Amino acid sequence: MSSVTSSTASSSVEALRARYGERYRWLLLISVMIGTMASIMSSTIVNVAIPDMSHHFSLGQSRAQWVTSGFMVAMTVSMLTTPWLLGRFGYRRTYVGCMWLLLGGGVLGGLTNHYGIVLFARVAEGLAAGVVQPIPAIIILRAFQPHEQGRASGLFGMGVVLAPAIGPSIGGVLVDLFGWRSIFFMVVPFCLASFWLAYKFVPTTTPGGTAANRDGAGLDWRGMLLATAGTLCLLNGMVALRDSGGWTAGLLLAGAVCAVVGFIAWQRRLAALGGTALMNLHLFSYRQFSMGSIVAVIYGTALFGSTYLLPVYMQVGLHLSASYVGTTLLPAGIVLAFTIAGVGRLADRHPTYLLVSIGVALLALSFALMATVTLTSAAWWLVVWVTLGRIGLGFILPSLNLGAMRPLDKALIPQASSTINFLRMLGGASGVSLCGIVLEWRLAAHGDSFANPVTSPERLAAFNETFMLLAGLCVVALVAALQLRETAPVAKSSTG
Known part of the structure; x- marks a missing residue:
């Protein structure tokens, strides 16, 4: 018993900070960034393989879509459990447990030959991803001072975005060479790295630096x-x-x-x-958090809806190969990563509401300009419009959480992070379904369907109308983003 207590004490926030000095908070952030990269990659990379998976299991578009939607539902709901799990088990046990679940889901999904087990594996991955994703924001807002939070958000955002930016390109090549199963195994090296980093840098204590309380309130x-x-x-x-x-x-x-x-x-x-x-409703009495939540819902709808829609558009609408789709999306992903790093530094010196508003406006413009692409357009136009939207995302990602949660008392940050991530993912889960529904509705309206192997201007018109829907939602988000203006001085954060 004494050895367990000694081990726990040596892995507390205070002990690790004393061991590694001022750089510890950055080491902690990088450690949880690796696991979050794996969870986000697992949420997006499967989209490249949906056409091949649909053919392998003889699925219709609606059933195949549940490979993505099942993951999103599990991830959305499990986010609300993050504060309770952190308080009950501490950072390290919660994080490592999620990495094991993510690893198991990836291996099971890649080995099975039954669609039902594929869905089960995706749900398991979604549960793990949902718990992990609010953790970095909690660390940034508690362990970093206000003048460092933008830089920390930029570094974290850049790392997290690079994985899904490079992932579809590698995944597209893997699908062409080895089939859809190969993409499930891409999370394995990230999970293995996360185990080593977790036992080295992630504390056993809870947010605030207190010991985990196994006898606390139940879920x-x-x-x-x-x-x-x-x-x-x-x-x-x-x-x-x-x-x-x-x-x-x-x-x-x-x-x-x-x-x-x-x-x-x-x-x-x-x-x-x-x-x-499960959700502290008092959070919504803060105007900035309420407005940030509206932006988060619409941002999630647009982000995940377009992440599903773009590969399908390129493969089914423009008849591009999976590897070509990945190659086309790669420049935009790299630009996004570097935009996040730059905007993160700007967030330390400029109003976050302004950065979020610029990002939402660019995202809306990108969706609207997709309507200019035709079957005879040069491919680089598509790259330009996608890149423009990713620049917009680069303005939003490091700024939204800071703008919505900086006014909160530090004790509310774990609940706030899980809530705003839940709302963002609820929008994302809805966005995937919404895009699928609207797309098939507009295809039918134009006299086309996915069963038709030949594309046409009418098919592109259906895709364009779906993109315009996303552009309209972004305009609504822009109105809410302008209400993120800070009206009170920023409170100082504390490590833990």
Whole structure:
């Protein structure tokens, strides 16, 4: 017992900071960045393999889409558990456990020959990814001083974006050479590296530097069930708008509304009783956090919707190979990584609301300009418009969390990070389904379908109308982004 206590004490935030000095906070950030890179890569890289996977399992577009949507649902809901897990088990156990789950899901998905097991593996990966992704923002806002937070966000964002930027290019080549299974194994080296870094730099303590409390309040399972039911009803209701009758869609969407109302009512009651709510609704009394949440939902819709839509557009609309798609997206990904690094430094000196607004405006413009691409257009035009959108993302990524969460008390940061990530991913999960629904609706309106092996101007028109929908949503986000203007001085952060 004493040896366990001694080991825990030697791995606390204070002990590790004393051992590594001022550079420790950067080492900690890089350590969790590796795992987050793996989780984000696993969320996006499968998109390149969807056409081959659909052919292998003889799937329709809606069933194949659940490879992405199942991951997104699991990731979205599990984000709400991050504060509880960190308080119960500490940073290290939570992080390492997620890496094991992510590794297991990747290996299982790559080895199986049953579509049901592929979906199970994707859900497991999604659960791990959801818990991990709020952690870096917690570290940045607690371990770094305000004048360093933008630089830290830029470094973290650059590293996280490089993996999915390079991933589709490598994944496209792997799909062409070895088939769709190969892309599942790309997370393996990242997970292995994350284990070594975690046991070296990630503390065993919780946010705030206190010891993990195994005897604390239990997880709000009722809230989890309501959040899961609401998310599933929302996504299935959107799909039913296309595939089933109006009554089915209406019932599912009504179920989503009831689940949301029940979730809010339960969270309020639990907080009033002194329990630990899954989502702290007091966060929304802060104007900047509320406006940032609106931006996060729409940003998630646009980001993940377009991440699904672009590879399908290039392969099904423009008839480009998977490897060519990856090569086309690579320059935009590299530009995004360097934009994030530069904007991170700007966020330490300039208002975050301005940077977020510029980013949202560029993203909207990029979607609108996709309508200028035709079957006879030079390929470099497509690269330019995609790159423009990635520059916009580069302005948003390091700035949104800082603008939304800087005014909060430091004790609220873990809950705030999990909540805003949950809302962003809820938008993302909806965005993937929304783009799929709108695309098939517009294809039918133009007299086309995915069953037709030949592309046409009408097919491109359907894609263009879907891109214009995303552009319109970004305009709405721009209005909310302008409300992120800070009205109070920034509070100082504390390590831990």
